[in-house]
Amino acid sequence: xxxxxxxxxxxxxxxxxxxxxxxxxxxxxxxxxxxxxxxxxxxxxxxxxxxxxxxxxxxxxxxxxxxxxxxxxxxxxxxxxxxxxxxxxxxxxxxxxxxxxxxxxxxxxxxxxxxxxxxxxxxxxxxxxxxxxxxxxxxxxxxxxxxxxxxxxxxxxxxxxxxxxxxxxxxxxxxxxxxxxxxxxxxxxxxxxxxxxxxxxxxxxxxxxxxxxxxxxxxxxxxxxxxxxxxxxxxxxxxxxxxxxxxxxxxxxxxxxxxxxxxxxxxxxxxxxxxxxxxxxxxxx
Numbered sequence: 001x002x003x004x005x006x007x008x009x010x011x012x013x014x015x016x017x018x019x020x021x022x023x024x025x026x027x028x029x030x031x032x033x034x035x036x037x038x039x040x041x042x043x044x045x046x047x048x049x050x051x052x053x054x055x056x057x058x059x060x061x062x063x064x065x066x067x068x069x070x071x072x073x074x075x076x077x078x079x080x081x082x083x084x085x086x087x088x089x090x091x092x093x094x095x096x097x098x099x100x101x102x103x104x105x106x107x108x109x110x111x112x113x114x115x116x117x118x119x120x121x122x123x124x125x126x127x128x129x130x131x132x133x134x135x136x137x138x139x140x141x142x143x144x145x146x147x148x149x150x151x152x153x154x155x156x157x158x159x160x161x162x163x164x165x166x167x168x169x170x171x172x173x174x175x176x177x178x179x180x181x182x183x184x185x186x187x188x189x190x191x192x193x194x195x196x197x198x199x200x201x202x203x204x205x206x207x208x209x210x211x212x213x214x215x216x217x218x219x220x221x222x223x224x225x226x227x228x229x230x231x232x233x234x235x236x237x238x239x240x241x242x243x244x245x246x247x248x249x250x251x252x253x254x255x256x257x258x259x260x261x262x263x264x265x266x267x268x269x270x271x272x273x274x275x276x277x278x279x280x281x282x283x284x285x
Contacts, residue, residue: 040263040264041264041265042071042261042262042263042264042265043261043262043264043265043267043268044259044260044261044262044285045259045260045262045268045271045272045282045283045284045285046076046257046258046259046260046282046283046284046285047064047257047258047260047275047280047281047282048256048257048258048280048281048283049256049257049280049281050276050279050280050281055254056075056254056255056256056257056258057254061073061075061255061258064258064260064275067271067274068263069262069263069264069267069270069271070260070261070262070263070271071261071262071263072260072261073258073259073260073261074105074106074108074109074258074259074260075105075106075237075255075257075258075259076103076104076105076229076234076255076256076257076258076259077103077104077105077237077240077241077244077253077255077256078100078102078103078104078240078253078255078256079098079099079100079102079103079104079240079243079244080244080248080253081099081199081200081210081212081243081244081247081248082099082200082201082202082209082210082212083097083098083099083102083197083198083199083200083201083202084096084097084098084099084197084198084201084202084203085097085098085195085196085197085198085219086195086196086198087194087195087196089178089192090178090179092176092178095203096203097202097203097204098197098232098233099202100232101229101231101232101233102229102232102233102234102235102240103229103232103234103235103240103256104234104235104236104237104238104239104240104241105227105234105236105237105259106236106237107120107121107122107236107237109227109259110159110225110227113223113225113227115185115223115224115225116157116159116222116223116225116227119157119188119222119223120157120159120222120223120236121157121236122236122237122238122239123153123154123156123157124153124154124238124239124242125238127154130151130152130153131151131152132150132151132152133145133146133150133151133152134150137152142154142155143155144217144218146217147215147216148215153217153218155194155218155219155220156197156217156218156219156220156235156236156239157219157220157222157235157236158219158220158221158222158233158234158235159221159222159223159224159225159227159228159233159234159235160221160224160225160228160232160233160234161224161225161226161228161229161230162224162225162226163230164228164230164232165181165184165224168180168181169181169182184221184223184224185223188220188221188222188223191220193220193221193222194218194219194220195218195219195220195221196216196217196218196219197216197217197218197219198214198215198216199212199214199215199216199217199243199246199247200212200213200214200215200247201214212247212248213247215243215246215247219235221233226285227285240253257285259285
């Protein structure tokens with residue numbers, strides 16, 4: 001569940017909308033009646049925990065990678081501590097929960113999507129030498145001044161799923177008098193999809209909610225993609241690894257799912273039978 005909260009006007013009750021998400025080959029001609037096998041077409045699937053909750057640790061990843069059907073394995077790594085987001089959207093102040101609704105994937109997984117590939121990068125890993133700053137990076141519109149190390153960081157790129165956009169257009173926007181979004185690209189170009197993540201903070205506190213130092217980072221939604229998790233936001237995995245180490249250093253985060261590339265789509269049944277026998281679920285990424 002992703003909760004979007006519009007900050008109340010004076011004397012008004014804050015409206016809360018909870019948006020729940022669940023989320024080819026060509027045969028060659030043959031001179032005999034026996035058909036020639038079609039061309040090899042890779043297939044991408046997602047492997048996740050099933051009812052028995054088997055681990056997706058390094059041993060399991062290595063075991064899956066060693067399967068003859070598999071050419072690559074990429075983890076989806078969750079954020080394992082509280083975090084919240086804030087944004088101004090169409091003139092309204094919004095607050096939303098991020099902890100539990102964000103994961104990270106390897107940017108290479110997005111390389112096949114031309115609408116996001118160039119923007120969906122781990123900029124902090126690419127630009128290790130960053131300009132110093134105090135309050136703002138006035139000459140760098142794509143960057144912000146990090147309050148911890150006082151250097152200019154490019155905004156963290158995030159992607160959202162088509163399902164989330166559809167629920168915004170069909171339910172959230174009309175109920176709150178907001179404009180629907182049919183094309184994200186112009187909004188991205190205009191800087192309208194920027195938001196702030198407050199790592200360590202949360203909208204919902206319970207008796208066991210950890211008290212963590214806060215670290216504010218600037219982010220931007222760079223596109224809508226089926227590569228994104230259905231439940232929230234997906235960012236390059238390097239950010240999630242570093243944030244987990246920074247604020248939950250004693251916690252060894254395990255992937256919530258694995259993105260697996262099969263060498264040939266015709267091997268899907270064999271791989272799925274093996275994975276399900278091992279207690280995993282296989283579905284679309």
